[in-house]
Amino acid sequence: MLQTLSAWKKVWLYVALLLCCTGMGSLLAVGTVAVFLNIPPAEIPAFLSNPQGPEAVEAVKWLNTLSLVLAFLCSALLMRWLAGRAAVNGFMLNDMGWLIITVPFLLISASAPIDLSSQLNQWLIPENSVLEKWFKPMEDQAERLTHLMLMSQSGWQLVTTLVAIGVVPAVCEEFAFRGTLQPLLAKATGRIHAAVWITAAIFSAVHFQMYGFLPRLLLGALLGYLVIWTGSLWTSILAHLFNNCLAIVMYNVWNGQLETPEDSVASTIPAYIMSSITFVMLVAVLLKYSRWPHHRDAYLGVESRQE
Numbered sequence: 001m002l003q004t005l006s007a008w009k010k011v012w013l014y015v016a017l018l019l020c021c022t023g024m025g026s027l028l029a030v031g032t033v034a035v036f037l038n039i040p041p042a043e044i045p046a047f048l049s050n051p052q053g054p055e056a057v058e059a060v061k062w063l064n065t066l067s068l069v070l071a072f073l074c075s076a077l078l079m080r081w082l083a084g085r086a087a088v089n090g091f092m093l094n095d096m097g098w099l100i101i102t103v104p105f106l107l108i109s110a111s112a113p114i115d116l117s118s119q120l121n122q123w124l125i126p127e128n129s130v131l132e133k134w135f136k137p138m139e140d141q142a143e144r145l146t147h148l149m150l151m152s153q154s155g156w157q158l159v160t161t162l163v164a165i166g167v168v169p170a171v172c173e174e175f176a177f178r179g180t181l182q183p184l185l186a187k188a189t190g191r192i193h194a195a196v197w198i199t200a201a202i203f204s205a206v207h208f209q210m211y212g213f214l215p216r217l218l219l220g221a222l223l224g225y226l227v228i229w230t231g232s233l234w235t236s237i238l239a240h241l242f243n244n245c246l247a248i249v250m251y252n253v254w255n256g257q258l259e260t261p262e263d264s265v266a267s268t269i270p271a272y273i274m275s276s277i278t279f280v281m282l283v284a285v286l287l288k289y290s291r292w293p294h295h296r297d298a299y300l301g302v303e304s305r306q307e
Helices: 007-036 041-049 054-083 085-092 098-109 111-124 130-150 156-189 192-205 210-230 233-253 269-288 292-300 302-306
Strands: none
Touching: 007 041, 007 054, 007 156, 041 054, 041 130, 054 085, 054 130, 054 156, 085 156, 085 292, 098 111, 098 210, 098 233, 098 269, 111 210, 111 269, 130 156, 130 210, 130 233, 156 192, 156 210, 156 233, 156 292, 192 210, 192 292, 210 233, 210 269, 210 292, 292 302
């Protein structure tokens, strides 16, 4: 029955599923903290936003992992079951082909436009403005929690960090956004570029970190186009994973900084120019050998509309 819904109704159905699964994940995380860690309900928000001690940080990592799986992966799988394989094009779980070798270089070379967009993002939120009063507390809290998860990594802690910050978000978020929401929007709008950028905007917004909205928007769009060009969701999962793990490595290389230091070689004008040229060349290669023409009609739902 749900398979016969219109394209836009399927979009809203998935939004409802995503919200429900997110709510269930949050409730389960709070309940787990209250029951297993013996923390009073009134103190749970403070614990989740600012865990104290290695054991508390590890607990928050696993609770965050559980929330991501329930919110994003489970909602995507439920949507595929309710609306059918064709609605999400089987998540595009196809062979990646040789284009996969471009992914690491593409992500590294994309650092130039992403860094520049980060600077623009900062400029769009002026100091002492209303926007700063709204967004700064959330940004500080997210940054503090990220530092707690990344600092003093060794042995088992490093493994859990790679899983919680690298692997799980890459898999769960890609299934939800590029695997489910993007194809649903493509069929609803009939335009692939609209689907890619709307999905990227929602992907960036749900992180609730407005100081990183533009960089995450560009990253989300790049991940969306990777799925289109290569015809495989595995490509965007790998790219997302590479981006997350690279951030963890760079955090340690830059002595605990989350952004590229201003005195770094990577922040110089020649580096930006070389990075941008490399990025354009790699995109040109992907466009030339794009698999999009082969799955365009199915992805946009052209065949189903003609039947």
